[in-house]
Amino acid sequence: MQPRMALEKDQIRKVAKLARLRLTDEEEDIFFSDLNKIFDWMDHMSRIDVSQTQPPTSILPEEVALRADKAGRGEKVAILSNAQGSAVEGFFAVPKVIGEE
Amino acid sequence: MTLCHLTVTQLRAGLEKGDFSCLEVTRAFLNAMEAHQKLNCYITPTPEKAEAMAQISDARYQKKEARALEGIPLAYKDLFCTAGVRTTAASRILDSFIPTYESTVTEKLENEGIVMLGKLNHDEFAMGSTGSNSYFGQTINPWRKETHPEHDLVPGGSSSGSAASVAAGLCAASLGTDTGGSIRQPAAFCGVVGLKPSYGRCSRRGVIAFASSLDQAGPITRSVEDAAHILKAMAGHDAMDMTSSRLPVPDYPASLMKNAKGIKIGIPKEYNAEGMPDSISNLWKKSALWLQENGAEIIDISLPHTRYALPAYYIIATAEASSNLSRYDGVRYGLREKGDCLEDMYEKTRSAGFGREVKRRILMGTYALSAGYYDAYYLHAQKIRAKIIEDFQSAWTQCDCILAPVTPGSAFPIDEDFDDPIKLYLGDIFTVPASLAGLAGLAIPVGKDDEGLPLGMQILAKPFNESTLFCVGRVLEEAAGFISYLEDKNNKGNENG
DSSP states (O other), rough: OOOOOOOOHHHHHHHHHTTOOOOOOOHHHHHHHHHHHHHHHGGGHHHOOOTTTOOSSSSSSSOOOOSSSSSOOOOHHHHHHHHHOOTTTEOOOOOOOOOOO | OGGGGGGGGHHOOOHTSSOOHHHHHHHHHHHHHOOOOGOOOOEEEEEHHHHHHHHHHHHHHHTTTTOOTTTOOEETTTBOOOTTTTOOTTTTGGGOOOOOOOOOOHHHHTTTOOEEEEEEOGGGOOOSSSSSOOOTTTOOOOOOOOOOOSSSOOOSSHHHHHHHHTTTSSSEEEEEEESSSTHHHHHHHOOOOOEOOOOOOOOTTTBOOSSSOOEEEEEESHHHHHHHHHHHHHSSSTTBBBBHHHHHHHHHHHHHHHHTTOOOOEEEEGGGOOOOOOHHHHHHHHHHHHHHHHHHHHEEEEOOOGGGGGHHHHHHHHHHHHGGGGOOOOSSSSOOOOOOSSSHHHHHHHHHOOOHHHHHHHHHHHHHHHHTEEEEEEEEHHHHHHHHHHHHHHEEEEEEEEEEESOOOOOTTTOOOOOOOHHHTTTTTTTTHHTTTTTTTEEEEEOOOOOOOEEEEEEEEEETTTHHHHHHHHHHHHHHHHSOOOHHHHHHHHHHO
């Protein structure tokens, strides 16, 4: 692992965009400083040679078993749509996504 | 001592004998919750539901149909989905979310007859170790420093309300979740018992996800025996969670009858952290001695990659969190802020709905998974995780369990500077390695520091060896003689304040 390059402010903005977060100027300053400090602190990870190590595929000591591909219990539409509180005629009402510019 | 300070086992015995009714017990806890609102343990108390459940339990006792935990008042961290009862994850983004289904573990506990008192406060989405990252305000530790009783202390986190409520007698036991120490650390700060079961021992279905390869639900109690009873009720395979184990659930309470004779206890040299207070290192030595006096064999062991566990944990946990929390987009759950377009609505909703620590961790995780950085951070951290697992596998060839402190210090004042995230992350140094390896861990209060605050030790065992934890834990608990309920003098500051 190569020594880390400092994060620039425009990278913070790019990461925030990827994460669908809009940061205030104050937050941008705080996270710019925090993330640089945190990743600097994490940098000692790079000292360990793991080139011959495989990452774990599962934390369970047994093989993960998939359940049968059979229809099981489902949530009732009426319960689901009432719970969300934004049901229209038994359907979820969500913001319009088609026809935007 | 009141009804509110009895253990689950004592309450169950008293209910069976008819010394008191489930409704009396439930009302005693509801009154205590009302009297100690200042501790801010509960986000959503459910008194009407609790009284209705208690009446059902009383009827079952009368008909001699009482189940294993009939009438025992419990409360859940507000991360467990409860059908028809608001579940917030202590976040603004879910502050009006009412689940349509019950989490598997709470469903199992209710099938054993428990009474639910309400939903407990915690750090937002289980991210934090102080209880201060909640949209619903800071939970206060019922313990106080002898020299400065006027200072409110943090209860630890993220299961802050789960630990503080048990310590203050506001529920008989509680459920928390542990991702990197979130059950064990607050249990240690509040002088109660906290169990992180092995990864896969309990179903995660219906538990709001933080980091799916690490999260595990477990009980916080006033005794090791109580933890054994509650784990027995909540453990087991769930077809709806493919990461829950198919291994049979042993009779955990039966393991309490065994002694520690011949059990090999490893003491990891790498946990001798620089700057550890004498009170903790002395209690660590004393705990080893107590176990030795009870027939256990103490062995020095090495876990050479311990120092890399914390940064690896913070990469893996935040990477998983950034993915898990992407579902909160204003479309399907809770908060929705109006926007000019879909993208605008996503960003406004998420920016208004998440608190600062959650945003910080989402940014860290997104960065660690982003193009060009994945190999350097996420993959590297996963390989370190493999090394940590190897360390423990090697240790298990020498010992049956491991004894170590839970935290590098005791509870600290809530007005202390929380602005340095690294300082707070370092507090997880002893709990994170076991989480990465999916081990079982049991935190037990064993003594107090110079200020009269509780200190805990943890016993770690290889995955699915909780029975060994309960056996050794019971011996340590009895030797330490720590009383897991607060005398009136300790609570005075809160009652008067």
